[in-house]
Amino acid sequence: MLDQLLSLFESLMGQTGLAHLYWGNFVMIAVGAGMIYLAVAKKCEPFLLIGIGFACIVVNIPGSDLALPGGLFNYAYKGVSLLIIPPLIFLGVGAITDFGPMIANPKLVLLGAGAHLGIFVAxxxxxxxxxxxxEAGAIGIIGGADGPMAIFVTMKLAPHLLSPISVAAYSYMALMPVIQPPVMRLLTTKAERNIQMAQLRKVSRLERIIFPLVIAGIVNLFFPPVAPLVTMLMLGNLFREVLLVGRLAETAGGALLNVVTIILTVAIGSTMSAKTFLSLETIEIIGLGLLAFVFGTASGVVLAKIMNLFLKTKINPLIGSAGIASVPIAARVSHIVANKENPKLFLIYHAMGPNLAGVFGTAISGGILLALLGVK
Amino acid sequence: MTPIPDNVHGAILISIIDFVLSFVIISGIGVVLAILPVVNRYWAIDDKDLKGGH
Structure with missing residues (x-):
């Protein structure tokens, strides 16, 4: 009787997740909890880290079948792997983004390419x-500091690396206020950090409407591999700028963006199972991602200093680091570093120009990379 | 197109081509943006007319 009970109990235990727990699950559950801690206690990118952290915890509880084929998280991942979710994120981002600072100061778009040296170093x-x-190309694109673009390029080049690459990209974007300022201060003098920039011109409604049409045309013509992302970014921006379809702009930049953000974060978190995530490869990718961000920040600042050698009206080199992309976090970092140096400096609008150009810089680098590697 | 060799030399080659081409293309976008204000000479759109919507 006792034997029967023990055998029954053993069989029951075997059907729960407890029998399959190992140290890796605990590590990944701690990683997920750490992300939620960063989001809640430190307010680091809570819109991203809460969903990623939660899904990471859930998929590392043995027995959970949410990430297995047929599970809900697996369907979320399908949306990412079929490249449906990243362009929809860009649609929403376009609908809430003012490209005015970029249109008003075309010189600064160069910083959008210059701040991407990190891609190539990585x-x-x-x-x-x-x-x-x-794989190296997919890892490099972490330095583009653009989550959807990193996912998009990775799914085309090395889909098996989606988990560590997306985690590195989003984590470092959240940590930009920590990573960038020391590099920016190291490469600039006090006098350079104090440069006051002239007010930008007003951009007309007509320019704002033509801009997304022209950019969509250029990107589709020259970079078909990454065109879905930029095209949707521009469609969202057109919704915003024509002023006639406020409902569509509000939906794209509000409800839709929120829905796809939930799907994206759950999908990324669901790829973080201990068996696939805990490896030397992941540690290497996380390390390379950090280097990519550091070098991207540095090259943006250095290019801004080089531009100052030729410009009549000097620019504050602190806006160079914003060219790395990661809208609007990097622009905010430029502003905060300058504002701490001199409370009269207000760089946010100026930094948004290179920051937005950085989105195109990443798309262009990604598009060229895909073309050179023969991927469509 | 000759395939890029899958070695460090190939990685350096791809990086140089990509970095330089990125500058060329983004400079082109900069030029387009620089001439964009020209359109204001020919047409102006009043925000008030658009905000009425449908």
Missing amino acids: LILAKVLGFTLS
Whole structure:
């Protein structure tokens, strides 16, 4: 009788997740909890980290079948892997973004390319570490500091690396206020950080309406591989700027953006199972991602200083780091660093120009990378 | 197109081409943005007319 009871109990235990728990699950549950802690206690990107952290915890509870084929998280992941969710995120971002600062100061778009040296530093180092060229390209794009673009390029080049790459990209974007300021201060003098910038011109409604049409045309013509993202960004922006379809702009930038953010974060978190995430490869990718952000920040600041050698009206080199993308976090960091130096400095609007150009810089780099590697 | 070799040399090559081309393309976008104000000479849209909506 006792034997029967013990055997029955053993069989019951075998059907629960408890029998399959191992140390890796505890580590990943701690990682998920850490993300939620950062979001709640430190207010680091709560819109992203809460969903990612929660899904990370859930998928690391043995027995949970949410991320398995047929599970709800798995359907969320399908939305990402089929490249439906990232363009929808861009649609929403376009609907809430004012491209005026970029249109008003075209010189600064150069910073959107200059602040992407980190992509190539990470790419080369990833190759040195033994990753394939496609994997190295996907790792490099972390330095583009653009979550949806990193996911998009990774799904095309190395889908098996989606989890560590998206986690690195979003985590470092959340940590930009910590990563960027020391690099920015190291590369600038006090006098440079105090440069006051002239007020930007007013951008007309007609320019604002033509802008998304022209950019969508250019990107579709030259970069078909990344066109879905930028096209949707521009469609969302057109909704915003024509002023006639407020309901569509509000939906794209509000309810729809919120829904796809939930799906995206759950999908990313659901890829963070201990068995796939805990590896030397992940540690290498996380390290390379950090280097990419540091070098991207540095190259943006250095390019701004080089531009000052030729410009009559000097620019504050602190806005160079905003060219890395990560809208609007990097622009906010530029403003905060300058404002701490001199409370009279108000750089946010100026930094938004290179910051928005950085989105295109990442898209262009990603598009060229895909084309060079022969991926459509 | 000759495939890029899957080695460190290939990684350096792809990086140089991508970095330089990125500058060229984004400069092109900058030029387009610089000439964008020209459209204001020919047409102006009043926000008030648009805000009426449908």
